[in-house]
Every structure is written in C-alpha cells, then in structure tokens.
Amino acid sequence: MKKTYKSFFLVPVLTACCALGTFVSNAQTVTDYEARIKEKNIKLIKPVAPIANYVKAVQVGNLVYLSGHGPDKPEGGQIIGKVGSDLTIEQGKEAARLTGISLISTLKGFLGGDLNKVKRVVKLLGMVNCGPEFGQQPMVINGCSDLLVEIFGENGKHARSAVGMGSLPNNIAVEIEMIVELK
Amino acid sequence: MKKTYKSFFLVPVLTACCALGTFVSNAQTVTDYEARIKEKNIKLIKPVAPIANYVKAVQVGNLVYLSGHGPDKPEGGQIIGKVGSDLTIEQGKEAARLTGISLISTLKGFLGGDLNKVKRVVKLLGMVNCGPEFGQQPMVINGCSDLLVEIFGENGKHARSAVGMGSLPNNIAVEIEMIVELK
Amino acid sequence: MKKTYKSFFLVPVLTACCALGTFVSNAQTVTDYEARIKEKNIKLIKPVAPIANYVKAVQVGNLVYLSGHGPDKPEGGQIIGKVGSDLTIEQGKEAARLTGISLISTLKGFLGGDLNKVKRVVKLLGMVNCGPEFGQQPMVINGCSDLLVEIFGENGKHARSAVGMGSLPNNIAVEIEMIVELK
Numbered sequence: 247m248k249k250t251y252k253s254f255f256l257v258p259v260l261t262a263c264c265a266l267g268t269f270v271s272n273a274q275t276v277t278d279y280e281a282r283i284k285e286k287n288i289k290l291i292k293p294v295a296p297i298a299n300y301v302k303a304v305q306v307g308n309l310v311y312l313s314g315h316g317p318d319k320p321e322g323g324q325i326i327g328k329v330g331s332d333l334t335i336e337q338g339k340e341a342a343r344l345t346g347i348s349l350i351s352t353l354k355g356f357l358g359g360d361l362n363k364v365k366r367v368v369k370l371l372g373m374v375n376c377g378p379e380f381g382q383q384p385m386v387i388n389g390c391s392d393l394l395v396e397i398f399g400e401n402g403k404h405a406r407s408a409v410g411m412g413s414l415p416n417n418i419a420v421e422i423e424m425i426v427e428l429k
Numbered sequence: 430m431k432k433t434y435k436s437f438f439l440v441p442v443l444t445a446c447c448a449l450g451t452f453v454s455n456a457q458t459v460t461d462y463e464a465r466i467k468e469k470n471i472k473l474i475k476p477v478a479p480i481a482n483y484v485k486a487v488q489v490g491n492l493v494y495l496s497g498h499g500p501d502k503p504e505g506g507q508i509i510g511k512v513g514s515d516l517t518i519e520q521g522k523e524a525a526r527l528t529g530i531s532l533i534s535t536l537k538g539f540l541g542g543d544l545n546k547v548k549r550v551v552k553l554l555g556m557v558n559c560g561p562e563f564g565q566q567p568m569v570i571n572g573c574s575d576l577l578v579e580i581f582g583e584n585g586k587h588a589r590s591a592v593g594m595g596s597l598p599n600n601i602a603v604e605i606e607m608i609v610e611l612k
Numbered sequence: 613m614k615k616t617y618k619s620f621f622l623v624p625v626l627t628a629c630c631a632l633g634t635f636v637s638n639a640q641t642v643t644d645y646e647a648r649i650k651e652k653n654i655k656l657i658k659p660v661a662p663i664a665n666y667v668k669a670v671q672v673g674n675l676v677y678l679s680g681h682g683p684d685k686p687e688g689g690q691i692i693g694k695v696g697s698d699l700t701i702e703q704g705k706e707a708a709r710l711t712g713i714s715l716i717s718t719l720k721g722f723l724g725g726d727l728n729k730v731k732r733v734v735k736l737l738g739m740v741n742c743g744p745e746f747g748q749q750p751m752v753i754n755g756c757s758d759l760l761v762e763i764f765g766e767n768g769k770h771a772r773s774a775v776g777m778g779s780l781p782n783n784i785a786v787e788i789e790m791i792v793e794l795k
Contacts, residue, residue, distance in 0.1 A: 298750060299757040304734050304771045306675065306793050309489065311735045314773030328744070368487050369494045371554075371606075371737075373775055377744070378511070378560070381599045384481060391482040405487045407497030407606045409556055410596030413776030416747045423737075423773045427489050492672065551670050552677045554737075554789075561694070561743070564782045567664060574665040588670045590680030590789045592739055593779030610672050 279361040279397055283350075286396060290351040291318055303356040308428045309368070310356065315348040316418040317341035326417045330380035333419055338374060338382075341419040342389030349390075349424050350397065357428075367394050368425040370406040375414040375421075383408040390422055462544040462580055466533075469579060473534040474501055486539040491611045492551070493539065498531040499601040500524035509600045513563035516602055521557060521565075524602040525572030532573075532607050533580065540611075550577050551608040553589040558597040558604075566591040573605055645727040645763055649716075652762060656717040657684055669722040674794045675734070676722065681714040682784040683707035692783045696746040699785055704740060704748075707785040708755030715756075715790050716763065723794075733760050734791040736772040741780040741787075749774040756788055 283290070296302055296313070304311045317325040317340075329338030350361070357363045372387030374380070387408035394402035404424075414421050466473070479485055479496070487494045500508040500523075512521030533544070540546045555570030557563070570591035577585035587607075597604050649656070662668055662679070670677045683691040683706075695704030716727070723729045738753030740746070753774035760768035770790075780787050 298754045299761040299769060300736070300772045301769045302771070304732070304769075306734055307490075307673075311771040311791070313771040314775065366487070368489050370483070371773070373773075376596055378596050378778070379600075380596050383596070383598045388481045395482040403482060403484045403487075405485070405494040405496040405606075406483045407554070407556075407604060408598060409497065409594050409604060410598075411775050412561070412595035412778035413742055413744050413746050413749070415749045415774060415776075417745075421773060421775060423771070425494070490673075549670070551672050553666070559779055561779050562783075563779045566779070566781045571664045578665040586665060586667045586670075588668070588677040588679040588789070589666045590737070590739075590787060591781060592680065592777050592787060593781075595744070595778035608677070 277362065277399075277401065279364060282397055283361070288347065288393070288397065289320060290354060291320060291348060293348070293352045293355050294318065302352045305356075305428075308365070310353065310426045310428065312349055312352060312424040312426065314373070314421045314423040315345050315352065316415070317344040317420050318348040319344065324416070325419045327375070327419055328417075329374050329376045329386055329419055330382070331377055335382050335385055338386035338419055339389035342372065342387050342422065343393050345420050345422045346390035346393040349422060350393075353426060361397075363428050364398060364401070365427040365429045366401040367398060367404040368427050370404050371423045372406055372408040373411045373414065373421045374408065375417065375419050376410045380410055383410050386420065387422070390420075460545065460584070462547060465580055466544070471530065471576070471580065472503060473537060474503060474531060476531070476535045476538050477501065485535045488539075488611075491548070493536065493609045493611065495532055495535060495607040495609065497556070497604045497606040498528050498535065499598070500527040500603050501531040502527065507599070508602045510558070510602055511600075512557050512559045512569055512602055513565070514560055518565050518568055521569035521602055522572035525555065525570050525605065526576050528603050528605045529573035529576040532605060533576075536609060544580075546611050547581060547584070548610040548612045549584040550581060550587040551610050553587050554606045555589055555591040556594045556597065556604045557591065558600065558602050559593045563593055566593050569603065570605070643728065643765075643767070645730060648763055649727070654713065654759070654763065655686060656720060657686060657714060659714070659718045659721050660684065668718045671722075671794075674731070676719065676792045676794065678715055678718060678790040678792065680739070680787045680789040681711050681718065682781070683710040683786050684714040685710065690782065691785045693741070693785055694783075695740050695742045695752055695785055696748070697743055701748050701751055704752035704785055705755035708738065708753050708788065709759050711786050711788045712756035712759040715788060716759075719792060727763075729794050730764060730767070731793040731795045732767040733764060733770040734793050736770050737789045738772055738774040739777045739780065739787045740774065741783065741785050742776045746776055749776050752786065753788070
C-alpha cells in the first residue's frame, strides 16, 4: 500500500524533472553565443600579447577582469585620433565596436575558445580620447555596448561609465575595460 | 511523559528565540538606513532610465555595480560645467552630493525599495570635470563621500579614487560609479 | 598480524606526508613576499591616513579594493607635475613605482603586517597626469607593474588600464588604484 503511494508520488516528480530538462535545454539554445557570432558574421581577431608585466585577463572566482583594450583594426594597427576633432562621432562609435571585438576576442581565448561559458557582462569603463569640450561619450561607447547586446542579448546588458580622457596610449580613439561573470 | 519533556525543552528554546529576536531588532535599529534618510530629510529622486544598451546596476553575488551617475537636480536637468572655472569647488561638492543622491536613488529602486539590504559601500570612482590645472578633486568628491557616511555611518566608508577628467557626457560637472556590498 | 599490516601501510603514508610537507614548505618559500621585499631592499613607507570620509582599503570576501594612491616620496611629500612636460617618462615611471610602494605599504598595514596573505594582484587602474598629446601611459605605469612582479612574481601579473587624465589631485604625477585577491 505504502509502495503504491510512493509510485503515484513519483509520477509528477519525474514529469517535473522532464519539463525542467526541456526548459534547461531550451535555455542553452538561446544562449549559444558562439553560434550567434557566426550568424551575425562578427569577425573576431587574434589577440595581441601585452608588451609589459601585465596580462590581458585575470579570473577571480567566477569573474573575469579584462585589461583596457583599444580599437584594433582587423588588418592590424589601431584607430587613432581624438573623437570630435580628428574623428567624427560615427568613427568613434566604430572604434568602440572594434574595441568590443578586441575584448571579446581576448575573452574567447581566455575561456579556451568557448564564449558559451559567459553568464553575463557586468561592467564597462568606456574611455573616449577627446578634447575638453566634447560631450557625446555615451554615443561613442554605444558602439561597444550595442555589440555586447548583439552577441549576448539581455545577458550583454551591463553597468557602465562612458567618460572623456585627456589622452590615451599612442593616441588611440577609445579604450575600454570590462568585467564579465562566468556560469 | 515524552510530551511533558518536549514542553520543558521548548521553554528555553523559545526564550532564546525571543532574546535573539530582540537582538536582531536592535541591530536593525542601528542600521535602519531608510529611517536615517527620512530623519536627515534627504530627498531621493525618481531614477532616469538609461537611454542606451546598458543598465543602471548589475548584481553579481552580493555585490552591486552601479553605472556612472551624474548630478541630477531634483527639479530635473543636471549640473553642468567645469569645476574650478565654470563652477566653484563648493558648487562642485554640491554636484557630487547630488550625484550621490542619484546613485542611492537607483540603488533603492534596484533593491526593491529597501536600502536596509546594504551591508556597506565598497568603492567609488569619483570623476570631476575640470581643466588641466585643477587639483581639488578630493574636496569635490567629498560631497558624495560625506553623504554616504551620513546615511550608512561606518558602513558608508569606502575605498575611492577622486580624479580629473578631460571631459564628461553633456559637460556634467561630476560623474561617479559605485560598488556596494549587500547583506 | 593485522597490526603488522597496519604498520607496513603506515610507512608509505608517512613518507608521502613528509614529502608533501617538504613540498608545501618549498611552495611557501617561493611565495614568501615579505622575504622578497627584504632581499630586493624595497623600502615600504608608513601609510598616510586619508583626510576625508573614506578609507584606504576595503575587503569584500577575499578581494581587497585599494583606494587611488599617489607617488609618496620616502622623505615625505609627493612627486608632482605632468608627465611628458614637467616630468620625463623615466621620472613618471619612477613616480609609478613610488605609487606601487605606497599601495603595497597600505596593503601590508591592512593585512596586519603580513603580505604573504596575498594570493595575487587582480587589477590596476593606472592614471597618468599628462597633456592631451601624451601617449606613453603604458611605459609610465610599467613602473608600478614591474614592482608588483618583482615582489609577487607570476602572482603579481594583473589586468590593467593605463590612461591619461586631464588632471590629478594636487597635481600628482600618477594615481593608481588596485584590486588584490587574498589566499
């Protein structure tokens, strides 16, 4: 009698487990960032090694801190100049997108080639090389923020600051550092 | 017999629970940040939604990363201008205080209206919009630091940097980002 | 008989424990940062207390967030001036090294005098006081990065940004904030 009761009890539990299994499997389909990068034809680059006593990324617990990256051009070199004078806002935004691609490329290498390990993007510090009168830093940094949401969807939405620097290394147009949470 | 034993056992347990209840309730009185905001007549604002692909706050574990906020005036608009030329140090300090109020307002919304969930303020990056000769960034950012200690007491004391930016979005006087630890 | 077996069994176990003991002790020798500081004759300073409502370091979990520090001279005072105009790159690099010494000095005090509690350096934000045309921020911040690797070896390698600020407090040449992971 008791055994029969137990069996009846097992049915809904197993059903719930199956349902959960399907749900989890669906969720994984939704977060296949590697597939999305291919779909959207986003071309990652081969990350450049740092030339000093630092590293491009450090993991602590499930957080990855990425060093400040610049607008690396696919053909090599970087986009240089001050946004608002040497470069238009659109060009600055494109520089921020390239900076985002550089960050994602480093992250992919750091994660052994698998961006699906990413849980979410946590934080950006978006630094724009510009003169003292420039005020459109958020529009510029959107180039990177939009890319992150294109790849990671809702999990790509992050806290951020978008600010104007007096100068940046080798006069690059944009520098961005990023914190990412892993699954 | 067994029942009697149980009842006897319950007495000290219930007493201990009551004592614990009083203790917890006392502890909550000390850290009732909501009450302190009312006492000190600090007027929070309705947070403005971000206008791009980012969010005002992201939680990872028990840390909340808040995006860079600006000096939002209670009546709408923001305090603009370079501290040290367009604005005095005192006006800059007041801008930093308004930035702090904006950060706390966002945090309160993020925490479902309950700032008592805060354990401590961890870190500020305080960015002052100013010319190349300005050197009083710490005095300016004190406007925010003092507010945090006014509200959170010892738990409001944080690590910080207070630095001078070449420019800030829409020429706002101050931008501050904050990391907070939750209980 | 059984006892004899046990004794035989104990021999390799004890041997393994001894070997492990030696290994751990060797590992500790390798990461004796306190000894390395003495060996390399790096002179730490007495940390200056902050003069406002903030603290020099905050611990959250096993992370320590250190406030922005400046280039404190051993004899008192700080190195001031803009790198690239008032100061050469070499002088800027020396300022970054002094800033690193100031950070390590604060960290040592925070850790009750024992830098061997450090697991690794996680992240630097290296801010150089310079004019809009300066582009050698990474070379300047290397002064701090090199010091960290000198003390902590591989565990001193960190993620970092090295950027140009329009201005810094009291015109100091360099300001650096740091995140450290504890064992």
